[in-house]
Amino acid sequence: MKRGKHARHAKEADVTAMPDAPRELGRDSAEPASPAAEPAGSHGAHAADSAADAALMNPVDVSAALAARRKRSGARVAALVMGALAGIVAVAYLAGAVAFWHWFPPGTTLGPLDVSLKSPDEAARIIDAGASRYTVKVTGGGFSYQADSALIGAQIDAAALVARMHERLNPFAWPMLLAKPHHDMSDLLTASYNASGLSDSVTKAVEAFNEKAQAPVSAQVAYDSATSSFQVRKERFGTALNVDAVLELVDHAIVSMQPVARITEGQLQAPAVSADDERVSSARDEANAMLRADVRVTIDGDEVARVNADKVAAWVSIDDDYQVSLDEDGLRSDMEAAFAPYNTVGATRTYTRPDGRTFTVSGGVYGWSVDSDKAVEDVLAAVREGSVTEVAVGFASKGAQPSVNGGPDWGDRYVDVDLGAQHATFYDGGRVIWESDIVSGEPDGVHYTPTGVWWTNRKASPTTLNGYEGDKKIYSTEVSYWMPFQGNAIGFHDAPWQAAFGGTRYRDGFGSHGCVNLPPAAARDLYAVLQEGDCVVVHG
The missing domain is CATH 3.10.20.800 (Ubiquitin-like (UB roll))
Known part of the structure; x- marks a missing residue:
């Protein structure tokens, strides 16, 4: 057949040409070998068949294929290994979840109770035992108090507590639980206790302590002499304790079963008023x-x-x-x-009368x-x-003159009443302008004539003198001349009923009720010269 013939010829041509392959290809190598030209119609077909045959005859490189085959084989091995490891991890994970469903992870505590790697039943027994033995000590700031288990009577619902612990410690998250060294479940503790009995005991202990403790001091406003101003002094805490705050501290310790409750400033009695108070x-x-x-x-x-x-x-x-x-x-x-x-x-004054005699009067x-x-x-x-x-x-x-060194302040016009001599003298400018014997008050402690320096209050002529003892009137006497110097109760007046004046009559049963009794004529003359405001000096 014609195509087969061409194919065979092409193969033979290739074999014939192989010895010359090393030569450099040039124009000569492109010349046709056959002496006669191919028909025009067959030239294209022959060229295409030659190219295809040439391609089939080229050498093939198999290294890339082998590498791809080896890669596919390694991937299958790796997938098998990873699958095996995943299975192992899954089994281990599930085993851990099962384990921590039945035991609490390491580091699990409830206040002072350690339930690490304990089963729920074991944990419940530990909790019950801890509650029955629980005591609490309150200390700090010089205060010390301890309540034993009998007084506290702590009780815990262990089963409910264990259930709450499991809810928090998810066993399926056991890898994270192991990564954390401590698992404090104290906040889940809710112990109940003998609140009434313990409260009474704590209160008595605090009150006994406070008897000798220092009370707090509120902010104060005090004068500062260095600045000449009032300054605010800040409030100060003492050592006295607040009963309610201590009870709250004890309550918090018991419900979480803490063995020690520390007194801090929060349990001290607070000052009533702080410095920032308006x-x-x-x-x-x-x-x-x-x-x-x-x-x-x-x-x-x-x-x-x-x-x-x-x-x-x-x-x-x-x-x-x-x-x-x-x-x-x-x-x-x-x-x-x-x-x-x-x-x-009322002061004590010493003076010398014109007659040279010196007296002291107050x-x-x-x-x-x-x-x-x-x-x-x-x-x-x-x-x-x-x-x-x-x-x-x-x-x-005002007096008539200043008192110098305790001297007289009444000047040189005054009536001098000498009770010892039972004589009265009116001096004016150093000379006597009036004088008379007198009868003064009876010296019985009730009706005496008062000593001192007095003013002449007023003058009245005539008038009626009324005497009283309390509310009872004991006499009513009309006089012609009345010149009081102690209020309107004690003064000079005429006393026609007196048989004599001077001497010792005042203490012999004839003394007045306190007034200075004068002979009627002497009273008249004194009334004529005495003026309101004139000084009367009465001395013993």
């Missing part, structure tokens, strides 16, 4: 406002007292409710001490008297307003 700062500001006062207290232009911050601070007080008050009594006392040298009323209402009520009111107002000012002090009464 009442504290308000009291401080109110007190400091008064410290701004600076008051010069003067008498006749002379400074007798200076009221400044240090002085005011002694009068300011702040109570437990942080109410600020000014000690008016203290202020008055201090002011009166400053005024004392200027007050002669008491009475005559003399210099600072108007302390008005002065104190003015100083109080200035302090409350925090004013810088001067308070000029006046006198409620």
Whole structure:
């Protein structure tokens, strides 16, 4: 056949040409070997068959195929190994899950109880035993208390507790459980106990401790002399315990079966008021406002007292409710001490009469008297307003002259009543303008004539004198001349009923009820020269 013939020829041509293959191909190698040209119609077919035959005759490289075969074989082996390992892991995982379904993982604790690698039943028995032996000690801050198991009477539902532990410790997550060294289940503990009996016991122990403990101190407002101002002092904890807080601490320890409960600041009695309380700062500001006062207290232009911050601070007080008050009594006392040298009323004075005799007298209402009520009111107002000012002090009464070194302040016009001599003398400018024997009050401790320096209060002519003992009138006597010097009760008056005057009649049963009895003529003459406001000096 024609195609077969061409194929054979092509194969033979290839074999014939093989010895020349090494030569460099050029134009000569492209020349046809046959002497006669092929018909035009068969040339294309022959060329295609030659190319196909040439391709079939080329050498084949099998190394890539072998490598692919080896790769496919390794993958199958690896898959088999991985499958085997996965099976082993699955079996181990399931085995672990089964194991930790029946035992708790290592490091599992309930407060002081260790249930590591224990079965639920074993764990329940440990829990029951722990509850029956449980004691708690409360200590800290000098306080120590221990409650034994009999007093506590702790009880735990062990079965329910174990169930809650299993819910938290998922056995299927056992690899993670093993990775964590500790599993504290204390927060699941909910022990019940003899709350009433234990509460009484703890309360008694705390109260006994508090008897000698230091109580807390609330924030205070106190004067600081270094800054001349009131400052806030922070509150301070003491050592006294808060019963309720200690009971709460014990309760927390018992329900979680902690063996020791530590006293901290949280169990101390807290100060009632802290430094940041608005009442504290308000009291401080109110007190400091008064410290701004600076008051010069003067008498006749002379400074007798200076009221400044240090002085005011002694009068300011702040109570437990942080109410600020000014000690008016203290202020008055201090002011009166400053005024004392200027007050002669009632003071002891020594004088020499024109006849050369010297006497000492005290008491009475005559003399210099600072108007302390008005002065104190003015100083109080200035302090409350925090004013810088001067308070000029006046006198409620004035003597005729200043008292120098305890001397007389009544000048040289006065009536001298000498009870010892039973004689009265009116001096004016060093001379006697009137005198008379007298009968004074009976010296029985009730009807005596009071000594002292007095003012003549008024004059009346005539008038009726009424005497009383309590509410009972004991006499009513009309007199022609009445010149009282102690209120309207004791004074000079005519006494026509007296048979004589002077001597010892006043103590021989003829003494008056306290007045100075005069002969009618002497009373008339005294009434003529005595003026309201004249000084009367009565001495023994």
